[in-house]
Amino acid sequence: MLSRTPTHALRAVRLAPHMRAGVRATPVRFSTGNSGNKQSPMTIRRNAIVAGTLLVASAALYYYEWKSMGLAGPEKTEPGFTVTINTSAGVKTWNFQRKPEAELEAMLHEHEETTAVGRKGNPVVKWDTNHVASNEPCEDRSAGDIVPRGQAKGWWVTGDVEGKANHPGHRDLVLLSVIDGHAGDATSQLLSKTLHPTIALYLAGLQAGIVPGRSWYDKLTDVLTWAKVWSPLNVSRVLQTAYVQLDDNICQAPIRQLPSLLAAEDAVEARQKFVALAQPAAAGAVTATAFVDAENDGLYVAVAGDCRAVAGWQVADGSWRCDVLTEDQMGENPREVARMRSEHPSYEADTVIRNGRVQGGLQPTRAFGDAVYKWTSAQSQAVADVFRAEGAKPRASRPWNFTPPYVTARPEVSHRTLHQGEEKLKFLVLATDGLWDRITSEEATLLMAAYIANPKRPDVGKKTLAEEFTVKTTEPRPYPVEDLPGKGKRTDGQWAFEGDENAATHLIRNALGGGDRKLRGELLSLHGKVSRYMRDDMTVNVVFFDDEE
Structure with missing residues (x-):
């Protein structure tokens, strides 16, 4: 995302397969040795x-x-194809060979995982995960954890606790995250191992009555008014605090180590340790986390960046509702532009966001790492000097760096009650922007509704499927608002239902062309920087709820 050209801005032309050189057999006359x-x-x-x-x-x-x-x-021999792209350096052309069909299918299924929960009382039945890389190596990561809690005890406990004694999962906490790295995978790799433990630590504090950001007066008021400490508002505060504090540790730890580095006797060893410590701060990652609170019937989604979460609700009449729980936080979102300009002096109004990017460079406006947008110019220069001395390439310091930070990891948090009258929450799609670059939130809901009904069927036209399954939307629709399924530009082509056992694979398959198998084969056959021009890493997590069958 740091330097990528948006997919919709690229111009790619696929030419007819190259002609293969044929071998023509020429007859040879044999004789017995006596031609006469x-x-x-x-x-x-x-x-x-x-x-x-x-x-x-x-x-x-x-x-x-x-x-x-x-x-x-x-x-x-598989046919070849040509890709022509209008890059910033001019029009360039590359030739590729299409991979065999068996290899393409192997790529789609290579990283499939299904996690069955199997805990009665936990509303999450299972989740399907898959990713298909474009970067080499893949910069996406994902994480999934179940945090079991013991039985609640004490005179303050309310509800049918005894009746739930045989339900081991009724107090479970479930954490699921997708993490989209950029400028390398150092930040996403670290977050995949530290984000959930950090959130769990702050949730444990909340369970003990510690509410982040509350003054002693607020705490006294809570006691006098019998306020419930574990509330949607306070859980949202915990998620925001966990994100911000973890990012602060990632970005500020290298700065705190600079004095000891300069005083070290073994400068080479000190530089090596410093560069290893600073890599997650130098790179960056956007993240979305879904938190399911079984005991309190709550679903929370925290997002920093342009990962996205979409919930699919089935209505009593059999129709579906697409509930987009996040908004893409990027330099093209008018609300994010307004927020960022309000946080900096008026003389920076034209430099905070330039050409839809933070200071003309970074597309997401919220992210972990990306410390060059958070450090002062002097701090960035000091870190860059250490990187160069160690032979590592630093991130370039930003122009107009007058009042940092310009990027924050503070997430927006949305909350839903899991059970809402006659509507049933059936699934949640949590994915990086590699998926959302190619299909919309409403199309993902439509594809999942049809997949649940029948995962294997002949290819079906996009407009036909939209007429077969009714998908309503929750208003107002968050940014970006795109054509609904079967409308406008969303009518051409077909969707594919090839019986994938993994729902994440089903979504990735359709994002890569659906029924257009030629397009899918060519997209998956790309490699090197050209692949990144045409598609991003795709990581998809599909969570299933309350499957009574």
């Missing part, structure tokens, strides 16, 4: 039979040796 002697028909017939027998024997011998020695036989 005319052969009888009987002799010609006998020689033809002998030649044919020898040819069959030779073919049989070759097949036997090929099978016994494990030698590769002749393979079908």
Whole structure:
């Protein structure tokens, strides 16, 4: 995301498959050695039979040796294709060979995982996860954890606790995150291991009555008014605090280590440790976390950046409702532009956001890491000097860096009650922007509704499927607002239902072309920087709720 050109801004032309050079057999006349002697028909017939027998024997011998020695036989050559892209450096063309169909399918299924919860009382039944890389290596990560809690005890406990004694999951906490890294995978890799433990630590504090950001007067008021400490407002505060504090540790730890680095006796070893410590701050990652609170019937989603969470609710009449729980936080979102300009002096109004990016560079406006947008110019220069001395490439310091920070990891948090009258929450799609670059939130809901009904069926037109399954939307629709399924630009092409057992694979398959298998094959056959021009890393997590069947 740091330097990528948005997918919709690229121009790619796929030409017809390249012509393969054919081999034309030329007849060869054989003779017996005496060209002057005319052969009888009987002799010609006998020689033809002998030649044919020898040819069959030779073919049989070759097949036997090929099978016994494990030698590769002749393979079908896949067609080539050409990609032409209008880059910032001008129009460029690349040639690629399409991968065999078996290899393409292997790529789609390679990273599939299904986690079955199997805890009665926990509203989460299972979650399907998959990712398909574009960057080399993949910069996306994901994480999923269940935090079991013991039985609540004490005179303050209300509700049918005894009746739930045989439900081991009725007090479970479930944490699921997708993490989209940029400028490398250092930040996303660290977050995949530290984000959930950090959130769990702050949730444990809340359970003990510690509310982040509350003064002693607020706490006294809570006691006098019998205010409930574990409330949607306070849980949201915990999620925000966990994000911000973890990011502060990532970005400020290297700065705090600079004095000891300069005083170290072994400068080389000190630089090596410093660079390793500073890599997650130098890179960056956007993140979305879903938190399911089984005991209190709550679903929370925290997002910093342009990952997205979409919930699918089934209405009593069989129709579906698409509930987008997040808003893409990026430099093209008018609300984010207004927020950022309000946090900086008026003379920075034209530099805070330039060309839809933070200071003309970073597309998301909220992220972990990306410390060059958070450090002062002097701090960035000091860190860059250490990186260069160690032979590592630093992130370039930002222009117009007058009043940092310009990027924050503070997330927006949305809350839903899991049970809402006659509507049933059936699934939650949590995914990085590689998916959302290619399908909309409403299309994902439509694809999941149809998948739950029948995961394997012939290809179906996009407009036809939209007419078959009614998908309503929750208003107002958050940014970005795009055409609804089967409307406007969303009518061309077909969706594919190939019986994928993993729902995340089903969504990725359709994001990569759906029924257009030629397009899917070409997108998956790309590699190197061209692949990143055409598609991003895709990480998808589909969470299933209350599957009574």
